[in-house]
Amino acid sequence: MPAARSGSTRSRPIRRWCRSISRTTRSSRIVSTRPARCARPRIPISTRSSPTTRAGGCSCARTPIIARAARPPAITAASAPRRTRTRRRRPRMADQNLIENDEPLLVAKSLSKSFGRINACRDVSFSLHPGEVLAIVGESGSGKSTLLQLLSGQLAPSAGHVSYRMRDGVARDLASLGEAERRFLFRTDWGFVHQDPAQGLRMAVSAGANVGERLMAVGWNHYGRIRDTASDWLTRVEIDTARIDDAPRTYSGGMRQRLQIARNLVTEPRLVFMDEPTGGLDVSVQARLLDLLRSLVAELNLAVVIVTHDLAVARLLSHRVMVMKGGRVIETGLTDQVLDDPREPYTQLLVSSILPP
Incomplete structure (x- = not known):
């Protein structure tokens, strides 16, 4: 230069x-x-x-x-103000449950079913949310079991429809589902506990095979994992794991019912249908089974539709009660509200017919 x-x-x-x-x-x-x-x-x-x-x-x-030097001083790392990063708070499990509970899991609208001239179910509408237990009570022949079969897709309604919210959040009409989709629902998202355990179990195979069969239906193929999971669920339903290779026909009535519960819950369904799960069992066996059901429902956050004629079962397990007579719903509401202060004469008669202890 x-x-x-x-x-x-x-x-x-x-x-x-x-x-x-x-x-x-x-x-x-x-x-x-x-x-x-x-x-x-x-x-x-x-x-x-x-x-x-x-x-x-x-x-x-x-x-x-x-x-x-008349220029403004430069900002260095030491003199620069600290930037605080604000993180978006992740919702807790309780918050997530509240978010999920905003939308119903199962919705029935104007359900009706007729067998010839007999109206087994007439104009039934309700919604069921995740984690909620609904008890359907009434006398024999009131349409409880027919309604349960309509809700689970085992019967086609004469009028009305039932919709179920899938895991992707889309509500699907059960009538629009194919047979393969309905079977897949029963293997994954749904469970059905029959009054007679023989209808829900394979009596010719072992207890471990009954539980493991449902796991294999959803894609499990590792024998060791399947057997370990089956053994774990037998323990959870209070069945000795030493009897994992025994056939259900060698079990008592209460053990068969608990095995049927383990078979249905092993795939962690979101909705379970129960048709008189304590029917035909001794009082002591009923008490143990009810305690087991109550703990599992709370632990797994299950939505349950239970049909029973025993109001004590409804009071112990359910959040809401629907009272049916002649195929119609005559009263519905919170369990304590309906059973402690019934409005309809028929509901009052049901409550008063309970034998004192």
Whole structure:
């Protein structure tokens, strides 16, 4: 770079990057340094009076430090304000349950079923939410079991429809499902506990095979995992694992019912239908089975539709009660509200017919 002529009062502009360093000072302390671009100085500076003249330096090196110190100080890492990152709070499990419970899992609208001139079920409508237990009570022949078969797709309704919310959040009409889709629902999302365990079990195979068969239906193929899971569920329903290879025909009635429960719950369904699960069992066996059902329903957050003629079972297990007579729903509401303060004469008769302990 050519040296500036003596006596010159204006530096020659050089439009390129040079090796000089621009310094910004604050209270006689260098705050930051950066490469400076040579340009025409804003203030005429004499090379003789510049205190920063260096041999071989360019015009930007002869710019007074005082003139550049007027710039605002640069922000360094030490002086920069700390940025606080706000994270979006993830909902807790209780919050997620509330979100899921906003939409019903099962919806029945104007369900009716006729067998010839007999109206087994007439104009039944309700909705069931995840984690909710609904008890359907009434005398024999009131249409409870028919309604349960309509809800589970085992019977086609004469009028009305039933919709179920799939795992993807889409509500599907059961009438629009094919046979393969309905079977897949029963293997994964649904369970059905029959009054007679022989209808829900394969009596010719072992207890472990009854539980493992449902796992294989959803894609499990590792024998060790299937057997370990079956053994774990037998323990959860209070069946000795030493009897895992015994056939259900060698079990008692209460053990068969508990085995049927394990078979239905092993795939973690969201909805379970129960048709008189304690019917035909001794009182002591009923008490153990009800305690087991109540703990499993709370642990797995199951939605349950249970049909029973025993109001004590409805009081122990359910959140809501529907009272049926002649195929119609005559009263519905919270369990304690309906059973403690019934409004309809028929419901009052049912409650008063309970034998005192």
